Amino acid sequence: MAGVAGRLARLWCSGALSSPLQVTRFPALQLHLCGPAMRASQKDFENATNQVKLLKKDPGNEVKLKLYALYKQATEGPCNVPKPGVLDFINKAKWDAWNALGSLPKETARHNYVDLVSSLSASSESSIQVTPAADRKQPGSDALVVTSQDGITTITLNRPDKKNALTTQMYHDIMLALEAASKDDSAITVLTGNGDYYCSGNDLTNFTDIPPGGVEEKARSGAVLLRDFVDRFIDFPKPLVAVVNGPAVGISVTILGLFDIVYATDRATFHTPFSHLGQSPEGCSSYTFPKIMGPSKATEMLVFGKKLTAREACTQGLVTEVFPDSTFQKEVWVRLKAYSKLPPNAMRISKQVIRNTEKEKLHAINAEESNILRERWLSDECMNAVVSFLSKKAKL
Numbered sequence: 001m002a003g004v005a006g007r008l009a010r011l012w013c014s015g016a017l018s019s020p021l022q023v024t025r026f027p028a029l030q031l032h033l034c035g036p037a038m039r040a041s042q043k044d045f046e047n048a049t050n051q052v053k054l055l056k057k058d059p060g061n062e063v064k065l066k067l068y069a070l071y072k073q074a075t076e077g078p079c080n081v082p083k084p085g086v087l088d089f090i091n092k093a094k095w096d097a098w099n100a101l102g103s104l105p106k107e108t109a110r111h112n113y114v115d116l117v118s119s120l121s122a123s124s125e126s127s128i129q130v131t132p133a134a135d136r137k138q139p140g141s142d143a144l145v146v147t148s149q150d151g152i153t154t155i156t157l158n159r160p161d162k163k164n165a166l167t168t169q170m171y172h173d174i175m176l177a178l179e180a181a182s183k184d185d186s187a188i189t190v191l192t193g194n195g196d197y198y199c200s201g202n203d204l205t206n207f208t209d210i211p212p213g214g215v216e217e218k219a220r221s222g223a224v225l226l227r228d229f230v231d232r233f234i235d236f237p238k239p240l241v242a243v244v245n246g247p248a249v250g251i252s253v254t255i256l257g258l259f260d261i262v263y264a265t266d267r268a269t270f271h272t273p274f275s276h277l278g279q280s281p282e283g284c285s286s287y288t289f290p291k292i293m294g295p296s297k298a299t300e301m302l303v304f305g306k307k308l309t310a311r312e313a314c315t316q317g318l319v320t321e322v323f324p325d326s327t328f329q330k331e332v333w334v335r336l337k338a339y340s341k342l343p344p345n346a347m348r349i350s351k352q353v354i355r356n357t358e359k360e361k362l363h364a365i366n367a368e369e370s371n372i373l374r375e376r377w378l379s380d381e382c383m384n385a386v387v388s389f390l391s392k393k394a395k396l
């Protein structure tokens, strides 16, 4: 290793690697330096298919047909299915678009698809980063989108119409995404939301899916899920950043105490209405919040459900920095891209030094909070609050 590093250092100092033209003399390096503009890899393509799901603006039928045709050509080759009947308008339009690509090679179609998606992302003022290549299994549904670029793996909650409320499937998918991110080659991992909310917390309809074992069984499995979920945040080995793009509620707030950095738009609010819901704190907040902001401020939030503005949360240490909403995405991602270029092993080790002494304690607190919540979920107070929300009588 030292030999390779030394040789590279000498080459760098001699100027041999300073010009992009000269890089072509080093094929192994060229592999790492060629981006989508030169050749769209399978990873770029997969990532583009995920980016499409995050477009904010509907690109219109013509572009959607183009995307469809290029996708089919890239994955299946030239059109190979019978032409639909004239009255089957939609399928005929799709067939025509695909068929029009003739014998365009799969690789060219893949490249054109990536280019098209990239131009749409740039023009859609998406709040989501443009993100190629992610070498990972994608989650089971579109409600979570995982992308990787510039040394940053981004996990995006993508249920904007439900304010990014967390379904049971999403808890599982986030755990899988964190597991993959802990092992991938990114330096930093980000959790963020798509749309006007960061996250409205636990999806209250999760409570309606009662298994054959009844509500006790439901509460037991919920507590196991909660404990596993929070454990992943406690153990996450790399710098973990929350990009809080809007209001945050419930568990999406409590776990912020386990993040290394929390950036928030000035539009964000932080709300943990556990008493209103007949519930009790989770995500280790019964420990991290008093530690971060002192016991009485923590009590205002966790017991009395006081909603904090982003600036208040920053003053109290829960948020690292607040940005004006108009420049939030731009400023935050520029900052994170710069951080992601720092030596990843050093960052990982420094995080461990900061966090490891508390890990055991946090696991014990998580176990205790999950047990207490299991009881709370069976209480009349909690059941009434959930029924009230579901019957549209109550909102926070």
Ligand SMILES: CCCCC/C=C/C(=O)SCCNC(=O)CCNC(=O)[C@H](O)C(C)(C)COP(=O)(O)OP(=O)(O)OC[C@H]1O[C@@H](n2cnc3c(N)ncnc32)[C@H](O)[C@@H]1OP(=O)(O)O
Pocket: 161, 162, 163, 165, 166, 171, 200, 201, 202, 203, 204, 205, 222, 223, 225, 226, 249, 250, 251, 252, 277, 282, 389, 394, 395, 396
């Ligand atoms: C297994 C682990 C368990 C961990 C324990 C976790 C605890 C928590 O997270 S407690 C916090 C639970 N969250 C809430 O109580 C929030 C409930 N939601 C609301 O009070 C409001 O929806 C709002 C304040 C978040 C937003 O209000 P508004 O801007 O007026 O928007 P709508 O209410 O019309 O919401 C749009 C749409 O989204 C649905 N929705 C929002 N939040 C949730 C949620 N948490 N669970 C389920 N559904 C949610 C809402 O019902 C609307 O749906 P449609 O009516 O179908 O349009």
